[in-house]
Each structure stands twice: as C-alpha cells, then as structure tokens.
Amino acid sequence: MITDPELHKLFKAESDEHLARLDDGLLRLEKMPADPELLDDMFRESHSLKGAARMLGLSRIEAAAHGLESIFNAARKGEAPLTPESIEQMNIALADLRQRAREALATNADCGLEITEPPADAGSLLIAASPIPQSHSPNPRPEAANPQAIKPFRIETVRVETRKLDDLLTQVGELAVIQGQAQHRLKLIEELMNLWAVLERRRNQTKAGLSAKHASVETADGCFGSLLKQARDAFFDDNARLESTVQRLDDQVSSMRLLPLSSLFGLFPRMVRDLAREQGKEVELLLEGGDITVDKRILEEMKDPLMHLLRNAIDHGIEPPDERARMGKPRAATLRLRAVREDIYVLLEVRDDGRGLDSAAIRLEAGKRGMLDDGVLASMTSRQIQQLIFTSGFSTSRYLTELSGRGVGLDVVRVNVERLKGGIRLESLSGQGLAVQMRLPLSLATTRLLLASVDGRLYGLPVESIHTSRRVRPEEIFQLDGRRAILLDGEPVIVAGLAELLEIPEGAHRAAAATGSKQQACVVLQLDHGRLGLLADELPGEEEVVPKPLGAPLKRVRNVSALAVLGDGTICPLLNPADLTRSAHKALRITELGLRTADAVPQSAPDMPQSKPAVLLAEDSALIRAMEKRILEDAHYEVVTAVDGLDALNLLGSRPFAAVVTDIVMPNMDGLTLTARIRAEPRHRNLPVILVTSLASDEDKRRGLDAGANAYIPKPTFDQRVLLDTLKRLI
Structure with missing residues (x-):
C-alpha cells in the first residue's frame, strides 16, 4: 500500500508517463519491430516502471513490468525477435497493467498481473493472469464501456524547471520588499494625518482671532506640503515597481501552465489504430506540431473535440481499402493531426483524404429538418451549407453506430472551441477529403475586453473578435431587405441592437436613443462567416480581466461565456460573439450577416462621411x-x-x-x-x-x-x- 500521500501523487505522475511511452512505443514497434533505438527506449521505460513499483512495494506491478522488460531485452539483443503475435499479446498485457496501476492508485492497494519471463529462445509473451477477465478482446476499448463513468481529461501534475522556480522566488522576494516599503509609506501617511489635525486646530484658532499664530500655521502648511510631495513621489515609485514585478510574476506563472501539445496528441494513436481495425480500414495517423506549448486548460478542453473529429473521419470520411483502390487512392488513408503557431494563437487541424462533405446531402437534410426555408437554403454557398454540420443534433447518417449518427459530436466540437474563445472553419472538396481547422489562443489566463454600455450596464466583448468600432448617426442606418444596415468600407454590414439581442427591457437611455437625436456606438464583429454590427450606448474603453467561468446552475447561458470583475469592482458579463451572431441570425432570419457584394447596396444608401485616414x-x-x-x-x-x-x-x-x-x-x-x-x-x-x-x-x-x-x-x-x-x- 502507498501510505504516503506525496509518494502516491509522484507514482501516479511517473506511472502515467511510463505507460504512455510504452503505449506509444508498442504502436511504433508494429511498423518497426527491429528498430534498435526504439527497443532500447522501451526497455528503459519498463525498467524504470519496475523500479518505481519496487520502491513502493507494489510487487505484482513490479513483476508485470519486469516481464515486459525481459521481452524487450531479449528482442534488443536479437535473442527473441518480436513478431506481430507477441506485440499483440504485449498490447493486451499493457492494457491490463494500466488497469491494475489505476486500481492500485485508486485504492492504495496493489492488484497485480503476473508476467513470467519467457525462455531465451521464445518469441511469444507468456501471461499468467490472476486471472485475465474473459471480457478481454484483441482490441480492448475501455472507453466504450460506460460513457457516463469516463472521467474528464484533467492534467493534475505539471513539471516545472528549477530555473523558473528560482525566477518566481525572486519575484516573490521583490513583492516582499515592496510590502515592507508600503509599511513605511503608511507611517508617512500617519504623520500627514497628525499634521493635518494640527493645521485644522490652528486654523480654527486663527478664525477665532488669534492672528499671532499665523506664522506657525504657514510653517506647518509648508511642512505639510513637503510631506505630501514625498508621499506622492514614494507611492508613484512603489506603484511602478509593483506593476513591473506583478507583470513579470504573471508572465512566469502563465508560462508554467504552458504544456506541449504532444501530451494531448499522444492519447490518439492507439484509439485511431483500434477504431480502424474494428471497421476494417487502413489508416495512418500523422502528428505534427506536438512541441508547441499551449495553456493547460486548452489541452483539457480540446481532448473531446479532437477525439470526435478523428472518430468522424474514420467512421464517415475514410473509405474502405477496396473502395479507395477502385477510386485510384492508396489503400491506406492518411489522417493528419497538425498544430501550427500563429503569433498568439495556435491552429489545430484535423485533415483526412477521404470522401469529403456532400453539400447536396447536407442541404437536403437541413430542408427535411426545417432548419431554414428552401429559398434561403438555395441561396447559400457551399461553404455556408457545410457549416450546418455543427448544428446540434444534425447528422446525415442513416443509422446509429457506437461512434456516430446521433448528431452530438460536432456540436461538442463547436461549443468547446467557442468556450475557449476560438473559431472553427471547414475546407472540403467532394472526394478529396475534409479539413477542420480550429484557431485558439495560446493562453487563457487573461482576456482583453472592449467594454460596451447598454442602459447603464457594462458588457465585455473579446477584442480578438472585433473588426472595428465607430460612432453611428441615426441617418447612417438604412434598411436592406427589411434589415438594418450601415456602410463600412463601402460595403453593407447588418447591425442589431445589443440590448435587443440580450433581451434587456427598454430603459431611459434607449428611449432617448429611439427619438433619433442620439448617436450610437457600433462594434463590428468579425467572425468566420461574416460581420455583424452591435449597437450600444457607449464604449467606455478596454480592460484586461481574468474570466471566471459560470458556476452551477449557470453552466451554459446563451450569449454569455463568463463573468469578470473590473478594476473598479464592477461585475461584468463576458459576451459570446458566436452566440450573439446566432441570436441575430434567429431574430433577423438571415444567413449571411456580412454581405460582401457591391450590388447589394441599395440606391438610396446614404453617402458616407469622409473619416480620418x-x-x-x-x-x-x-x-x-x-x-x-x-x-x-x-x-x-x-x-x-x-x-x-x-x-x-x-x-x-x-x-x-x-x-x-x-x-x-x-x-x-x-x-x-x-x-x-x-x-x-x-x-x-x-x-x-x-x-x-x-x-x-x-x-x-x-x-x-x-x-x-x-x-x-x-x-x-x-x-x-x-x-x-x-x-x-x-x-
């Protein structure tokens, strides 16, 4: 039993790491069973896991790891080369070993699996289970058992370089110095308060006719002014140092939350392998950009979306080998999971070379479901039609499978990406494959907001979703096919009142604006499918905030993604641009919020005033x-x-x-x-x-x-x- 809580935590982190590397190594050994460097790595991983289990007295886990170590050792020495059958047996043994380790950690007890050492001339793995459950299959799928029992993917341990801890300790020391200086400033303020009390008493005496005290009052005034200047200068210096130290501290703590994408990508090779085998398909998964570091929360939140996209690609997109051969494609499909750094963003892409999206089938299914009018569907472009697959409950599959057909997977993808302040877009050509691209911020520690005021209340919009902002006079708003619009850069942009989208009851501010005598602020959102202008009373400015997720029971509130406390203590809702666009879509019954064609401009559109370049x-x-x-x-x-x-x-x-x-x-x-x-x-x-x-x-x-x-x-x-x-x- 692991009685020490710290050792329990350390073994969990270390065993997870060793098991993940063993899992990845076995997948690679299926293609390169005689790779000497890979065999050496696997030998070291199983040896290290055995040593960790031995130190904690986990004898059966130690014996299981020792059995794997012996197999790898014999293979790397050329005594017993690995075969597909022996690798498959090791896959089964590793799955059981992972389960036993999980049970040992959950209960602080060791439930083991014994693996006996094979003879020197044997090429197969001999397993003596205690006993092996009969439910085991050649391709174990533990995640398919009970979806409700699956725990959310959480990263509980982060390794930190000692250099970063040293820097962090230095900044904490700086804060301690500033705190000590602040105590001296408080004493200075106390002296000022005492001097002020003396001045007040003497002024009162002067008013009573004691003019002989004038000279001493003037002296006290001069002393008070000098002390006040000292306090001002001291506080100014302290504030500058505090701001600099806090910024460095914030940067260093944020960098500690950054983890490589490889820790997430490593979860998928075995899943792809097993699913492809179950469906009789040949799939090669390529991983790129795993060394890019992102916020820990992005790794946690993007596990399910990426899993859904990979499953959909295997189930819907990739054809069976014989069908691919008839089409002139390689029998083995290529499934690519790629990450690319774009300044302060990361682009995650899942791309396959399968069937691609059938726009005609999507259009037909949307019409059957009554999602949009036939006329509207007919006028939509192929890219707009393809975006409908992210609608909740939408699916073109004619049957339900364990993997798909329920119409919930892609909706999960969209919701998770938007919750992370990201955007999603599709690229697809029929018969040539599908690429799903998700653009996400590298860090989620803070968010910069543009504040918008409606009826005296403040709301925040993430600046990364904003194209521009400007003042709009009533005469600049015109009707375009029954919708309000303005001209921006010579093109019409649909506008909607932020108050109407948020369903805020009409107040005094909006009543005054309705008279047509007041200009309104307009924030133009730039999203993947166009632009939308939001009308508000004022735009007080921008502010950096730390978003606070909505707690129960407000897990999902339309148009609102989180809350934040502003610098003056005001609680400000953070608005969700994608939700606002959908609310406008529903209210205005339009499909393209950012109209781009010049022929859509009515002849009666007003002349735009010349603005400053x-x-x-x-x-x-x-x-x-x-x-x-x-x-x-x-x-x-x-x-x-x-x-x-x-x-x-x-x-x-x-x-x-x-x-x-x-x-x-x-x-x-x-x-x-x-x-x-x-x-x-x-x-x-x-x-x-x-x-x-x-x-x-x-x-x-x-x-x-x-x-x-x-x-x-x-x-x-x-x-x-x-x-x-x-x-x-x-x-």
Whole structure:
C-alpha cells in the first residue's frame, strides 16, 4: 500500500508517463519491430516502471513490468525477435497493467498481473493472469464501456524547471520588499494625518482671532506640503515597481501552465489504430506540431473535440481499402493531426483524404429538418451549407453506430472551441477529403475586453473578435431587405441592437436613443462567416480581466461565456460573439450577416462621411512614439500606436489602416520582419509602409526597400514635412 500521500501523487505522475511511452512505443514497434533505438527506449521505460513499483512495494506491478522488460531485452539483443503475435499479446498485457496501476492508485492497494519471463529462445509473451477477465478482446476499448463513468481529461501534475522556480522566488522576494516599503509609506501617511489635525486646530484658532499664530500655521502648511510631495513621489515609485514585478510574476506563472501539445496528441494513436481495425480500414495517423506549448486548460478542453473529429473521419470520411483502390487512392488513408503557431494563437487541424462533405446531402437534410426555408437554403454557398454540420443534433447518417449518427459530436466540437474563445472553419472538396481547422489562443489566463454600455450596464466583448468600432448617426442606418444596415468600407454590414439581442427591457437611455437625436456606438464583429454590427450606448474603453467561468446552475447561458470583475469592482458579463451572431441570425432570419457584394447596396444608401485616414505607428521608444503621434494627429490622421512589430501585427488584423509607419530596431519583432510579414499577406500587399529609423546607411536603406517598404526616412535627417508629404502621396 502507498501510505504516503506525496509518494502516491509522484507514482501516479511517473506511472502515467511510463505507460504512455510504452503505449506509444508498442504502436511504433508494429511498423518497426527491429528498430534498435526504439527497443532500447522501451526497455528503459519498463525498467524504470519496475523500479518505481519496487520502491513502493507494489510487487505484482513490479513483476508485470519486469516481464515486459525481459521481452524487450531479449528482442534488443536479437535473442527473441518480436513478431506481430507477441506485440499483440504485449498490447493486451499493457492494457491490463494500466488497469491494475489505476486500481492500485485508486485504492492504495496493489492488484497485480503476473508476467513470467519467457525462455531465451521464445518469441511469444507468456501471461499468467490472476486471472485475465474473459471480457478481454484483441482490441480492448475501455472507453466504450460506460460513457457516463469516463472521467474528464484533467492534467493534475505539471513539471516545472528549477530555473523558473528560482525566477518566481525572486519575484516573490521583490513583492516582499515592496510590502515592507508600503509599511513605511503608511507611517508617512500617519504623520500627514497628525499634521493635518494640527493645521485644522490652528486654523480654527486663527478664525477665532488669534492672528499671532499665523506664522506657525504657514510653517506647518509648508511642512505639510513637503510631506505630501514625498508621499506622492514614494507611492508613484512603489506603484511602478509593483506593476513591473506583478507583470513579470504573471508572465512566469502563465508560462508554467504552458504544456506541449504532444501530451494531448499522444492519447490518439492507439484509439485511431483500434477504431480502424474494428471497421476494417487502413489508416495512418500523422502528428505534427506536438512541441508547441499551449495553456493547460486548452489541452483539457480540446481532448473531446479532437477525439470526435478523428472518430468522424474514420467512421464517415475514410473509405474502405477496396473502395479507395477502385477510386485510384492508396489503400491506406492518411489522417493528419497538425498544430501550427500563429503569433498568439495556435491552429489545430484535423485533415483526412477521404470522401469529403456532400453539400447536396447536407442541404437536403437541413430542408427535411426545417432548419431554414428552401429559398434561403438555395441561396447559400457551399461553404455556408457545410457549416450546418455543427448544428446540434444534425447528422446525415442513416443509422446509429457506437461512434456516430446521433448528431452530438460536432456540436461538442463547436461549443468547446467557442468556450475557449476560438473559431472553427471547414475546407472540403467532394472526394478529396475534409479539413477542420480550429484557431485558439495560446493562453487563457487573461482576456482583453472592449467594454460596451447598454442602459447603464457594462458588457465585455473579446477584442480578438472585433473588426472595428465607430460612432453611428441615426441617418447612417438604412434598411436592406427589411434589415438594418450601415456602410463600412463601402460595403453593407447588418447591425442589431445589443440590448435587443440580450433581451434587456427598454430603459431611459434607449428611449432617448429611439427619438433619433442620439448617436450610437457600433462594434463590428468579425467572425468566420461574416460581420455583424452591435449597437450600444457607449464604449467606455478596454480592460484586461481574468474570466471566471459560470458556476452551477449557470453552466451554459446563451450569449454569455463568463463573468469578470473590473478594476473598479464592477461585475461584468463576458459576451459570446458566436452566440450573439446566432441570436441575430434567429431574430433577423438571415444567413449571411456580412454581405460582401457591391450590388447589394441599395440606391438610396446614404453617402458616407469622409473619416480620418487611420495610420498604424510602431515605435518602441515612448518619447519618439508620442512625438510622431502628435505630428500625425496634427495633420488630421487617426493614429493607433504599437510598442513593437509583434504588437503592430496583431493590431493590423483588428481593423483596416491606410498606412503603417514603423521603426526598424524594436524588441520581439523588428520593422523589417514586420514589413515582410505585411507583404506576405495578400490583403496587405498594397498597404503603404514607411520606415522611420536611426539606421541611415545605404545598405540599411536597401534592406528596408528589399523587405517591401514604400519609403525610408532616416531619423538623423528627420523632417516632419517629408513624413507628411510621403504619407499624403502614398495614401
């Protein structure tokens, strides 16, 4: 028995790791049974598991691990080469060993499986069970037994480098120093309060006619002012240090929550292998990008969506080998699970080379279910039709199987991705396969919100879903096929009142707005299937918050994803952009919220007022950034600032800009890399980029122009008229 709680926890983490590596190694040995390096790795894993069990007195688990160790040792020495039959027997033994280890940890008792050592010339695994349950099959599927009994995938242990702990301890020490200094500041405040009491008494005496005290009052006033200035300066310095320390502490703690995707990807090879064998299909699973680190919660929340997508690919998408051969495809299908880093996001993709989506069948099924009118379905594009597969309960399967046909899998995918503030899109060609792409943030510790006010209440919208925001006059809103719309960049965008979507009873603010005498704020959401404008009273600003999930019984509230406490203590609901879009879809009965065609603009659409051209200014020096911002604003440009190239690249995707003005030497991403990244985007190919930098040599200028810049202005000879004339000419 494991009586020590700490040892119990350590053995759980270590045994899980060894068993996972053994599982992965056996799958690889099926293809490369004589790989010497792989056999060495498997020998070491089983040996380490045996040693851990021995230290804790788990004799039967020790014996089981020793049996596997002996098999691998004989194989790596060439004494007993592995065969498909012996590998299959080891798969069964490993499944039982995992179950015994799980039971031992759950009960602090050791229920074992004994594996006897084979003779030196034997190539098969001899198993002496105590006894092996009769329900075992060649392809055990423990997850198929009782779905209700399956525990959620949770990562309970995270390994942390000692260097990170040292850095964390340093920051905690900094906070302790600042806390001690704060005690001294409190004493200073107490002195100020005492001095203030003295001043009050003397002022009262002066008012009573005791003018002889005037001199001492003036002296006390001067002393009070000096102390007040000291307190102000001290608090300013302490606040700056506290802000810097807390930021570093936050960054380090957040980095500890980042784990490699390989810890999640490793769960799927055996599942894919077993499912493919059950269905008589040949499938090769390729894993890419497992070294990318993401927030621990993303690993936990994305386990079920990825499992559903892989199962759907095997059950629905991939054809049987004979059918693939008749179609001229390889008998073995390729199923790819890929991760790609995109700045502060990660793109997860599940791609197969199977049948692809049948848009006609999806359209027919949607019509049968009455999901949309026939006219609406007929007008939808193929991509819009394909998005319907994410609707709850939707399935084109004619029969139910253990894996699919109930219409719940893809709905789980959509809900989980949206809960993680991500987006999902499809790419499919009939007969060529399907790719499901999910774009997720790397970290979920904090969220930046744009605050919107409706009837005096504040609501938060995640900034990553916002295309732009602006003020809208009543006369700018026009009717487009019975729907309210505005013009944005010369194109109509459907708008809806945030209050109506949230079903907020009409108050005084909205009553005043209904008279037509008040401008409204409009936030334009940018989602995978178009744009939607949300009308609100005001947009007070942005704020960084820590989202708090809704607790029971509010696990799922339409249009609301979480709650957050703002800096002033106000509780603010975090709105779900995807839910808001669906609410608008339902209320307005439209299928495309972001109309893109110019011929959809009515002849009576109002002329748009000329707005200030927006310039994105990237400069790491706060002083130079402020100076250039003032120059541009005085020339009637709207200026959005970024502290480096990476910040500018993120801002560039949030709204349209007329030009980019950037320095070259900056942290995180320099101006040359930023320019090259801008030119790599087809939509930004013609966006003017001006380099304003202290690098003034001919070689530097050549590198800047080679990167794709339109103009190069050296700071040593900087003249604001040159910058403004260049901007005017390029824009």
